[in-house]
Amino acid sequence: MRKKAKKKINVFPYVMTSPTILLLVFLTVFPLLFNVYFSFTDYYFLSPGNVNLIGIKNYVNTFRDIYFQQALFNTFKFTVLAVISETLFGLVIALFINSLKTARKSMRTIFLLPTLLPPVTVALIWQIMFSNNYGIINKMLGYIGIDEVNWLMDVRTAFYSILVIDIWQYVPFTFLLIYASLQTVPKTQYEAATIDGAGF
Numbered sequence: 001m002r003k004k005a006k007k008k009i010n011v012f013p014y015v016m017t018s019p020t021i022l023l024l025v026f027l028t029v030f031p032l033l034f035n036v037y038f039s040f041t042d043y044y045f046l047s048p049g050n051v052n053l054i055g056i057k058n059y060v061n062t063f064r065d066i067y068f069q070q071a072l073f074n075t076f077k078f079t080v081l082a083v084i085s086e087t088l089f090g091l092v093i094a095l096f097i098n099s100l101k102t103a104r105k106s107m108r109t110i111f112l113l114p115t116l117l118p119p120v121t122v123a124l125i126w127q128i129m130f131s132n133n134y135g136i137i138n139k140m141l142g143y144i145g146i147d148e149v150n151w152l153m154d155v156r157t158a159f160y161s162i163l164v165i166d167i168w169q170y171v172p173f174t175f176l177l178i179y180a181s182l183q184t185v186p187k188t189q190y191e192a193a194t195i196d197g198a199g200f
Contacts, residue, residue, distance in 0.1 A: 039058055039059070040053055040054065040055060040056070040058070041053055042054050074159065078159070078163060078166075082163060082166050082167060085163075085167050085171075086166075086167055086170050089171045089174070090171050090172075090174030090176075090177070090178050091178050093111055093172075093179075094175050094178035094182055095182075097111065098179060098182045098183075111172055111175060112172045112175075114168055114169050114171070114172050115169060115170060115171075115172035115176075117169070119169070122168075123165070126161075126165045127152065130161060132148055132150055135151075137149075
């Protein structure tokens with residue numbers, strides 16, 4: 001009985017992908033390990049010298065820092081408000097578009113425009129709109145007798161101004177997800193709900 005021939009390994013795919021893999025390792029894995037290691041030392045980048053292991057002291061000092069605590073709280077607050085707002089607005093818009101009998105495609109395209117813009121473009125547009133000198137928002141407030149507001153530099157308004165920008169850009173994304181889910185609901189369920197007296 002003949003011995004089965006050993007299966008020949010095709011090394012061509014590995015040879016072709018090896019440069020990309022090595023580049024990814026060099027640009028991601030190595031910097032990550034570098035940062036993790038030196039986070040447990042007293043290494044200072046601007047004046048490197050003797051490196052001593054100090055355990056988790058850097059992490060303890062970071063979490064005790066009042067500015068880090070404030071930044072952590074602001075991040076949590078921003079995330080909660082943004083997710084809830086974007087989900088609610090996306091649901092309302094999706095239900096509205098789904099209920100239209102005409103011009104559904106046009107309205108859908110209009111509502112999706114903000115999320116198609118690059119973040120840099122969105123930032124520049126809203127920076128101009130929030131400007132103290134020539135911003136359209138302050139101009140409109142001036143017409144109704146309200147003083148100008150330094151939207152992006154005042155600690156009382158900067159957080160919520162950025163929150164509005166984030167909601168404006170990413171509500172279309174949640175709208176698209178919810179709208180796509182609504183399209184998968186069979187018409188028979190709508191008909192059954194209508195017979196039961198449900199409104200849409």
